[in-house]
Amino acid sequence: MSTDIFENGRKLPLIHSFYTLQGEGFHTGKAAYFIRIGGCDIGCNWCDTKYSWRPDLNKLVSVEQILTEASSYPTKSVVVTGGEPLMYNMEPLTTLLKQHGFKTFLETSGAYPLTGIWDWICLSPKSDKPPLPEIVSRANELKVIIYNDEDFLWAEKYAALVDNTCHLYLQPEWSRHKANTKKIIEYIKKHPKWRLSVQLHKYLGIP
Numbered sequence: 001m002s003t004d005i006f007e008n009g010r011k012l013p014l015i016h017s018f019y020t021l022q023g024e025g026f027h028t029g030k031a032a033y034f035i036r037i038g039g040c041d042i043g044c045n046w047c048d049t050k051y052s053w054r055p056d057l058n059k060l061v062s063v064e065q066i067l068t069e070a071s072s073y074p075t076k077s078v079v080v081t082g083g084e085p086l087m088y089n090m091e092p093l094t095t096l097l098k099q100h101g102f103k104t105f106l107e108t109s110g111a112y113p114l115t116g117i118w119d120w121i122c123l124s125p126k127s128d129k130p131p132l133p134e135i136v137s138r139a140n141e142l143k144v145i146i147y148n149d150e151d152f153l154w155a156e157k158y159a160a161l162v163d164n165t166c167h168l169y170l171q172p173e174w175s176r177h178k179a180n181t182k183k184i185i186e187y188i189k190k191h192p193k194w195r196l197s198v199q200l201h202k203y204l205g206i207p
Contacts, residue, residue, distance in 0.1 A: 011061065013056075013058040013088075014060075023202070025122055025171075038058035042126050076101055088115075093116065094116035103119040108121065110123045110135035124143045139162050146171065146172050159194075169197040
């Protein structure tokens with residue numbers, strides 16, 4: 001897909017958008033408007049949104065249209081997720097949202113250069129395509145998905161690199177959440193700098 005069709009971020013391949021409660025990490029339980037952007041080339045085998053990998057499967061939507069939809073809900077919090085949003089220029093979207101009083105929250109692997117204006121950056125690094133140092137240093141929240149035991153070592157690697165004000169979370173990969181939640185609980189009891197993140201939205205059956 002040619003990058004020209006995105007008009008340098010004025011249009012984005014939107015999978016869907018929805019109003020719900022944040023289900024993971026530091027802001028769990030807060031109301032927010034979610035924008036899921038298509039396109040990701042990392043390809044985690046356990047990814048629960050594989051439908052988001054191909055941007056060509058999604059319609060292009062202008063940032064003005066996204067703003068109009070977001071403005072129809074009572075929240076002033078917008079979460080941009082994917083896919084991997086930073087595959088695109090996020091400056092037009094976030095500038096427009098900020099001009100209309102929204103707080104902007106980013107969910108990213110950190111594998112692409114940072115664009116946009118963000119109130120909160122949640123970094124979820126993936127070993128197949130490690131995050132860029134510029135994003136690691138800006139992360140407000142580090143959320144590492146635990147699939148195998150080796151992921152604990154991956155988590156510690158980035159815990160040592162983020163700012164000391166960054167909130168640290170370990171989250172069980174959903175297909176193994178029962179066994180891995182127990183492992184994470186025991187790990188956090190030994191390493192209390194970490195917190196447990198669960199996918200609350202899946203337990204509640206909400207988007």
